Amino acid sequence: MQRDFEAADHSAALIEQVQAAIEARTPLRIRGADTKATLGRPVQGRELDMRAHRGIVSYDPTELVVTARAGTTLGELEAVLDEAGQMLPCEPPSFGGHATVGGMVAAGLSGPRRPWSGAVRDFVLGCRVVTGHGKHLRFGGEVMKNVAGYDVSRLLAGSFGCLGLVTEVSLKVLPKPRAVLDTALEMPAQDMQGRLRHWRDAGLPITGACHAQGVLHLRLEGGEGSIRAAAATLGGERGDGAFWLALREATLPFFADPRALWRISAAVGAPLSALPGETLLDWGGAQRWLKTDASAETVREIAARLDGHATCFTPGAAADPFHPLSDGLLRIHRQLKAQLDPHGIFNPGRLYATI
Structure with missing residues (x-):
């Protein structure tokens, strides 16, 4: 289904900027809305702004697939999905709706639902990328079965723009649950894991479990009958979902x-x-x-x-924001960087100083 969204295809200009950077060996600092600019090491390079390259390319609710350009905001994307009764299952933080699709994939941050539904990379079906060779390539596709060969699309999730310039992403989406239960139970933190195992074995459809200040916040999603039964079993103090939004957006006190x-x-x-x-x-x-x-x-x-x-997650509090890699993993990261970005122009040093 093609929709009339605010859209602009700036891929030609982006390719030209990357090719010029390759020729001049000029590092590029890729940016979207900069909602996650403080995560990772600072990048010294010419700014490459993705925000103008935006818009929903295609969306077919019956196929549960949406394709959007990298500069599209999550606010816009989620509004479109909500209208069709669908959602991004990985529940990425949108930072007031300003975060972009490209930034979501680059950072790979997932929300409270992640252990039960999957991470951002699990819902990336395909993407278009400007490589460090100056070519605009398409990886993956728009169907879940397209997983043969080297899965570059999912490799890019969480790479913080160090491997290439993502211009377009195809994502798997899912229907919103028919019913939701948000409840809070007072209990010590040390009791949480045992209780969660018990509830899991009992088949309760938990999609959120967060313990804070002596309270276990639970979210369950599913059919109306199963949620009513769960509510009777669990008890607790009912919530309106605000806690989970604030947790996702990191706005809790x-x-x-x-x-x-x-x-x-x-x-x-x-x-x-x-x-x-x-x-x-x-x-x-x-x-x-x-x-x-x-x-x-x-x-x-x-x-x-x-x-x-x-x-x-706090700038300046650690010389290396990301956990140091073992020698073997660091070697693999360097090999990937050399293959996909041989001239080292994309966000150099954002993840690690030598990548």
């Missing part, structure tokens, strides 16, 4: 704490050990937000003990 913000991604089932600061436990404890004055070394030692990794 927890995030206003002036101390450095860290995200610790822990292994599934890792113990809920004490952390040096104020904590908020999302994803049933697999994602642990931490506000702390502790050093980067201390935080990362804790993450390692949890068989996970730690990312600093």
Whole structure:
């Protein structure tokens, strides 16, 4: 279904700018709305603004697929999906609707629903990319079965623009749930994982589990009958969904704490050990937000003990915002960069100093 959206195809101009940068060996700082500009290392380079390259290219609600240009805002995209009763299942932060589709894929940040529905990369079907060779290529397609060969489209998710300039993305979308239950239960954090395992075994359709200040916030989504049954089983204090929006957008009071913000991604089932600061436990404890004055070394030692990794979201609080890579992984990252961006023009150093 083709819709009459505000749209503009600036791909020719973008290709020309990339080719000029390759010829002059000039680094490029790729930007959308800059809603995530503080995440990662600063990039020194000529700014390449994607915001004018925008618009929904195609959308077929019956096929559950939407294709949008990289500069399209999530506010615009989500409004279109909402009109058809559909959604982005990975629940990416939109930062007031200003974040762009390209930035969503580049950062790969997913919201509270991620453990139950999947991450951003799981819903990327295909994309168009201007490579470090100055070519505008299409990878993947618009059907879920198109997964043969080297999946460059999903590789780009979370690459922070270091591998190429994404100009267009095809995404899998899903229908919105027919019924939602938002409830809050007072309980100690150490009881959360056991209770969640019990509820999972009982078949409760949980799509959000976050513990904060002695309260476990739960979200369940599904058919009206299953949600009514779950409400009778769980009890608790009912909410209106505002908590989950504020969690997704990082506007809960927890995030206003002036101390450095860290995200610790822990292994599934890792113990809920004490952390040096104020904590908020999302994803049933697999994602642990931490506000702390502790050093980067201390935080990362804790993450390692949890068989996970730690990312600093506060500029200047850590020399390397992203968790250091092992020698083997760093070698793979460098090889990918050399293959896709041989002249090193795309967001050099955004992830790691040597990439």
